[in-house]
Amino acid sequence: MTLIQTNMSMVYTVKPHKLLIILVIVLMAAVLPGVQAQSDDDITVGLLLFNPLTFIDEMQNYGYIDGENISYMMLNFEGVAMEDFQAEYERQVQAMIDTPVDVFVVTNDTDAVNLRPLAGDIPIVFTISDDPVTTGAVADMIVPGGLTTGIVSNQHHTRRLQLLTEINPETDSIYYLYSAFAIEGEAVLAQVSALGEALGVEVIPAPVADAASGIEVLQTVPEGADWLFLTPFLPFDLEFADALVNASMSNQVPIAGFLAAPTPGYAVIFGPDLDLITRQSAGIVDQILRGANPGDLPVAIAENILIVNVEVAASLNMEFPDPILRQANQIIRPGDLDNFVSPGT
Numbered sequence: 001m002t003l004i005q006t007n008m009s010m011v012y013t014v015k016p017h018k019l020l021i022i023l024v025i026v027l028m029a030a031v032l033p034g035v036q037a038q039s040d041d042d043i044t045v046g047l048l049l050f051n052p053l054t055f056i057d058e059m060q061n062y063g064y065i066d067g068e069n070i071s072y073m074m075l076n077f078e079g080v081a082m083e084d085f086q087a088e089y090e091r092q093v094q095a096m097i098d099t100p101v102d103v104f105v106v107t108n109d110t111d112a113v114n115l116r117p118l119a120g121d122i123p124i125v126f127t128i129s130d131d132p133v134t135t136g137a138v139a140d141m142i143v144p145g146g147l148t149t150g151i152v153s154n155q156h157h158t159r160r161l162q163l164l165t166e167i168n169p170e171t172d173s174i175y176y177l178y179s180a181f182a183i184e185g186e187a188v189l190a191q192v193s194a195l196g197e198a199l200g201v202e203v204i205p206a207p208v209a210d211a212a213s214g215i216e217v218l219q220t221v222p223e224g225a226d227w228l229f230l231t232p233f234l235p236f237d238l239e240f241a242d243a244l245v246n247a248s249m250s251n252q253v254p255i256a257g258f259l260a261a262p263t264p265g266y267a268v269i270f271g272p273d274l275d276l277i278t279r280q281s282a283g284i285v286d287q288i289l290r291g292a293n294p295g296d297l298p299v300a301i302a303e304n305i306l307i308v309n310v311e312v313a314a315s316l317n318m319e320f321p322d323p324i325l326r327q328a329n330q331i332i333r334p335g336d337l338d339n340f341v342s343p344g345t
Contacts, residue, residue: 073096075092143298146295151272157192179209261307
């Protein structure tokens with residue numbers, strides 16, 4: 001275990017979707033070395049991130065050298081039994097609070113909202129949000145107030161729906177998979193549905209509570225659905241991921257993903273890049289460590305990335321119009337993902 005040991009009783013309540021995040025972090029634990037918090041360093045940062053090493057690397061560009069003028073505490077679940085994940089997560093987070101760390105960096109605004117009541121006067125930076133005002137992470141986008149700020153996505157869900165109608169002008173319905181536990185889930189669904197109504201596209205909601213319910217909704221893809229439309233906080237474990245691609249192929253309905261990373265089986269991906277927003281968050285943390293008040297730092301805006309997979313499209317008897325190909329930041333062609341290795345394999 002790399003975090004400071006503590007016997008503190010746990011009071012941090014983890015919502016059901018949090019366990020899905022923990023599973024992803026556990027998959028990473030086999031390849032990511034833990035970072036020891038060192039009491040003789042000037043600054044300590046608590047990292048509750050998917051990719052903490054990217055953040056640490058970017059912080060070096062701002063002059064923060066691990067072991068010299070900064071140290072990090074991050075989650076490590078090596079050797080932890082499945083049934084003990086939540087309790088261990090809570091223990092490690094409490095250890096960071098008790099140290100205390102100088103700033104928390106968390107993956108999303110839901111994490112920030114859950115952590116805020118326990119973090120006291122510790123600033124929190126979230127790396128992505130669809131609507132941080134709706135979730136209560138910040139009071140205002142320009143002047144967040146309080147001790148929390150971060151990065152907001154640039155309307156990637158609504159823009160993605162618009163792109164899908166440009167890719168396939170005959171699009172008239174999408175199967176909208178979303179987490180039943182995400183704080184802003186219903187608000188974003190309402191935004192996408194409003195645009196869908198304006199575009200003449202029916203948005204068919206499919207709330208997902210866990211991997212089992214996710215697989216169940218994939219077994220009942222509505223007839224005539226033109227796209228499988230993904231949103232954050234879905235249970236992206238290996239079983240669900242396989243079921244998703246199988247549903248796409250068996251129903252001949254392309255997948256439209258949201259996190260900008262080439263993914264086998266996905267026809268279209270439009271949204272923020274995890275590495276880029278993590279590096280962007282390092283710049284915000286640098287400002288805070290240099291004395292800026294987080295409540296005065298405007299919520300930054302993430303850049304959206306468009307990835308299209310022509311091989312998957314061909315397998316689904318569809319083609320990308322030339323204007324879409326010209327917009328794409330990355331075009332995946334046959335063979336490009338032959339050596340793709342999923343996390344934890």
